[in-house]
Amino acid sequence: MSIFDKSAFKFNHQHRLFRTSAISNGQIVQFKLSDIGEGITEVTVKEWYVKEGDSVSQFDSICEVQSDKASVTITSRYDGIIRKLHYNLDEIAFVGKPLVDIETDALKDVASEEDVVETPAVSHEEHTHQEIKGHKTLATPAVRRLAMENNIKLSEVVGTGKDNRILKEDILNYLAKQTGAILPPSPKPEIIPPLPKSETAPAAPKDKGTKIPIPISKPIVFAGKDKTEAVTGFHKAMVKTMTAALKIPHFGYCDEIDLTQLVQLREELKPLAQVRGVKLSFMPFFIKAASLGLMHYPILNASVDENCQNITYKASHNIGVAMDTEQGLIVPNVKNVQVCSVFEIAFELNRLLTLGSAGQLGTNDLTGGTFTLSNIGTIGGTYAKPVILPPEVAIGALGKIQVLPRFNGNGEVFKAQIMNVSWSADHRIIDGATMARFSNLWKSYLESPASMLLDLK
Amino acid sequence: MVIPSSLKNGLRLFYVLKISAAGFKCTANRGLILQSVSSDVYQNLAVEDWIHDNMNLENRQVLFLWRNSPTVVIGRHQNPWQECNLKIMRKKNIKLARRRSGGGTVYHDLGNINFTFFTPKKKYERMENLKLVVKALKGLRPQLDVHATDRYDLLLDGNFKISGTAAKLGRTVAYHHCTLLCSADRFLLSSVLKSPYKGIKSNATPSMPALVKNLFEEDPTLTYEMVMDAVAAEYARCHQIDHHITLINPADETVFPGINNKTKELQTWEWIYGKTPKFSITTCFNMVYEQSLLEVKVDIHVKHGRIEVCNIDLPEQWLPPAMCNELEKNLIGSKFCPSETTALASALLRICPQNYELHSKWSLLCENVMTLM
Numbered sequence: 001m002s003i004f005d006k007s008a009f010k011f012n013h014q015h016r017l018f019r020t021s022a023i024s025n026g027q028i029v030q031f032k033l034s035d036i037g038e039g040i041t042e043v044t045v046k047e048w049y050v051k052e053g054d055s056v057s058q059f060d061s062i063c064e065v066q067s068d069k070a071s072v073t074i075t076s077r078y079d080g081i082i083r084k085l086h087y088n089l090d091e092i093a094f095v096g097k098p099l100v101d102i103e104t105d106a107l108k109d110v111a112s113e114e115d116v117v118e119t120p121a122v123s124h125e126e127h128t129h130q131e132i133k134g135h136k137t138l139a140t141p142a143v144r145r146l147a148m149e150n151n152i153k154l155s156e157v158v159g160t161g162k163d164n165r166i167l168k169e170d171i172l173n174y175l176a177k178q179t180g181a182i183l184p185p186s187p188k189p190e191i192i193p194p195l196p197k198s199e200t201a202p203a204a205p206k207d208k209g210t211k212i213p214i215p216i217s218k219p220i221v222f223a224g225k226d227k228t229e230a231v232t233g234f235h236k237a238m239v240k241t242m243t244a245a246l247k248i249p250h251f252g253y254c255d256e257i258d259l260t261q262l263v264q265l266r267e268e269l270k271p272l273a274q275v276r277g278v279k280l281s282f283m284p285f286f287i288k289a290a291s292l293g294l295m296h297y298p299i300l301n302a303s304v305d306e307n308c309q310n311i312t313y314k315a316s317h318n319i320g321v322a323m324d325t326e327q328g329l330i331v332p333n334v335k336n337v338q339v340c341s342v343f344e345i346a347f348e349l350n351r352l353l354t355l356g357s358a359g360q361l362g363t364n365d366l367t368g369g370t371f372t373l374s375n376i377g378t379i380g381g382t383y384a385k386p387v388i389l390p391p392e393v394a395i396g397a398l399g400k401i402q403v404l405p406r407f408n409g410n411g412e413v414f415k416a417q418i419m420n421v422s423w424s425a426d427h428r429i430i431d432g433a434t435m436a437r438f439s440n441l442w443k444s445y446l447e448s449p450a451s452m453l454l455d456l457k
Numbered sequence: 458m459v460i461p462s463s464l465k466n467g468l469r470l471f472y473v474l475k476i477s478a479a480g481f482k483c484t485a486n487r488g489l490i491l492q493s494v495s496s497d498v499y500q501n502l503a504v505e506d507w508i509h510d511n512m513n514l515e516n517r518q519v520l521f522l523w524r525n526s527p528t529v530v531i532g533r534h535q536n537p538w539q540e541c542n543l544k545i546m547r548k549k550n551i552k553l554a555r556r557r558s559g560g561g562t563v564y565h566d567l568g569n570i571n572f573t574f575f576t577p578k579k580k581y582e583r584m585e586n587l588k589l590v591v592k593a594l595k596g597l598r599p600q601l602d603v604h605a606t607d608r609y610d611l612l613l614d615g616n617f618k619i620s621g622t623a624a625k626l627g628r629t630v631a632y633h634h635c636t637l638l639c640s641a642d643r644f645l646l647s648s649v650l651k652s653p654y655k656g657i658k659s660n661a662t663p664s665m666p667a668l669v670k671n672l673f674e675e676d677p678t679l680t681y682e683m684v685m686d687a688v689a690a691e692y693a694r695c696h697q698i699d700h701h702i703t704l705i706n707p708a709d710e711t712v713f714p715g716i717n718n719k720t721k722e723l724q725t726w727e728w729i730y731g732k733t734p735k736f737s738i739t740t741c742f743n744m745v746y747e748q749s750l751l752e753v754k755v756d757i758h759v760k761h762g763r764i765e766v767c768n769i770d771l772p773e774q775w776l777p778p779a780m781c782n783e784l785e786k787n788l789i790g791s792k793f794c795p796s797e798t799t800a801l802a803s804a805l806l807r808i809c810p811q812n813y814e815l816h817s818k819w820s821l822l823c824e825n826v827m828t829l830m
Binding site: 038059237305312358361367 | 532533534547557558559560561578579581582583609622623624625626627628631633660662732734763787788789790791792794795796797799800801802803804805806807808810811816820823824
């Protein structure tokens with residue numbers, strides 16, 4: 001270690017290998033493609049992670065290259081701004097030739113191939129300061145070396161020493177926070193610090209199995225940023241559908257259904273369905289009851305043309321069931337419910353659900369619906385205001401089934417299984433009375449399931 | 458630092474992974490042999506990521522043994538549409554994964570063993586690793602005719618490929634992994650690795666198809682357990698470490714902090730499909746509509762797995778041009794994916810003129826366009 005006077009040291013430290021000008025305009029450095037091993041001389045550039053004008057930090061990924069079944073991530077040796085990419089995608093790059101040009105300030109943060117530390121001359125001074133992105137950072141050479149060997153940028157560590165000096169403990173805390181303390185401290189004796197107390201605790205048997213608490217001395221900074229992205233694909237189509245839907249004048253009608261008897265009935269029928277390989281939920285009953293109701297009020301199963309000049313009464317009851325999938329809300333429908341038994345509906349529903357969760361529903365399953373039920377209650381909620389799906393004219397949203405106290409015919413309180421239904425209908429062709437009567441009919445089928453037997457076809 | 462024997466296995470491994478090179482007596486210092494208890498490809502690939510990103514391999518090397526349930530694994534820069542039959546895979550529930558290393562496409566099932574050799578970047582030497590595997594196999598069955606080629610494949614009887622290789626190099630760490638066919642389903646392998654998609658133009662790394670064979674077919678007494686053990690023993694011998702295989706659970710956050718995020722990332726659509734290099738599909742197909750044959754020409758450009766350019770050429774006036782335009786316009790920006798396209802096309806039908814003929818033509822067209830995906 002040679003001895004320098006203070007002024008000479010400062011000069012030397014900041015201009016180690018290059019002459020840098022005073023402030024903003026850094027040096028353009030040609031970052032060459034380093035040796036990859038196995039005697040490889042050329043690679044293909046497969047992906048750029050940066051573009052011209054981007055700023056990079058030391059160790060950020062710059063690009064991905066491939067050579068003979070090996071994919072190599074090339075990382076930056078400097079902090080700076082990318083000024084030039086020497087290759088386009090799929091071009092051959094040569095080892096030893098420039099890969100990118102980086103404009104960088106004084107090269108104090110350069111990582112050489114072997115991650116060499118500072119020259120001994122600098123460590124004469126007890127405290128070295130460093131311009132890092134405009135902030136002076138105090139740290140001893142030993143601490144700076146520890147940071148270098150563990151790929152840490154001093155600018156990211158909060159110093160807890162005097163004058164915000166960065167101590168060995170600060171580096172270790174930072175490390176522990178980053179990767180759960182996987183990277184061990186350097187083996188050199190002058191650098192092995194006393195381990196922070198929290199790290200030695202788990203070695204004692206009494207702390208077996210507990211997570212290591214890591215003290216955080218960093219002030220809480222919210223680094224979130226707004227993110228804007230285009231609305232594409234299915235979501236774009238939904239925007240169009242919903243915009244068209246809200247042109248329809250909606251009116252709502254809600255009611256409460258006592259499903260006590262249906263709950264009991266389903267319990268009886270569930271094992272029978274199971275034997276036939278079908279999972280029986282409440283939906284098949286709701287769907288069949290809706291179809292029976294539609295036979296009396298066919299206007300709810302109709303469609304109007306664009307200017308509401310013609311109304312088409314659909315013969316088939318293709319009842320849609322709203323499904324929440326990875327894509328978003330999709331509505332497959334059960335075809336011709338008017339000729340299906342409750343069991344057949346349950347079977348078909350199982351098929352649609354399985355395909356839906358696998359993302360394998362076909363266009364046939366997703367089109368041709370005439371009336372829709374949305375069982376939002378499986379997720380939660382009681383009342384809703386569903387939006388009609390064109391070209392349909394009505395929709396029902398089913399809330400969750402709750403156990404609530406109600407009065408029976410004798411004035412006694414009993415436990416009732418209550419579900420709320422919220423209907424929306426196209427007020428241009430459907431009036432409140434029609435909706436109410438349909439709802440009452442649907443409700444009566446579900447409140448006394450035996451009555452469904454009378455009208456089943 | 459002495460490890461108390463009372464510590465649970467998981468915590469013990471955590472410390473073994475943590476320990477610095479100097480001053481530790483156990484041979485885990487010089488090398489480690491790990492074996493995964495999971496057959497989930499994403500979890501196992503995440504282990505590789507984790508070791509690559511977190512372990513200090515300065516003076517230590519690691520061998521990782523793993524097997525997967527039926528999966529097709531494509532290389533970092535490959536195009537799944539070009540490499541495999543996605544339709545069969547969807548039907549048979551065979552997963553698709555993209556690994557971070559280069560190279561070609563392989564089929565994994567529980568009859569295939571994967572070996573990953575982790576070394577410091579300076580000690581990256583694939584041929585040495587393959588020679589180790591060959592030596593282990595010959596140690597088990599001296600008459601076995603296995604050798605490594607200069608393309609880093611292992612050939613059985615001079616003709617049949619039983620192992621393929623790929624590698625990933627980072628800043629300080631490198632890993633080389635290879636497969637080994639012991640008793641894999643060869644017929645499923647060949648049907649799944651044949652792409653049905655025509656007209657693809659792409660700069661993605663292509664795979665080289667090869668004749669394959671299982672070790673089991675050569676010698677039915679060879680099991681995957683024997684092979685894994687033999688390679689581990691040879692590795693232990695070469696690196697002068699204990700022949701001790703440590704079982705690891707890739708879902709254990711206490712041993713591998715942060716690994717579940719890596720597993721999740723490997724399962725995202727953006728990684729698996731979105732990382733496909735730009736490509737285009739230019740092809741034509743025939744549709745039958747009410748006894749007439751129609752020719753449709755399609756030109757679709759896909760970037761980051763999403764449709765960038767979409768041109769569909771239909772016979773004159775078969776479908777109102779406005780409708781065809783609507784489909785093309787909405788497909789742009791959409792994922793090149795059948796379920797997304799189906800959902801999109803069905804939603805759009807709701808706001809089209811309600812006409813049975815138009816609807817059935819539209820559905821027919823969309824179903825056919827989806828067969829390209």
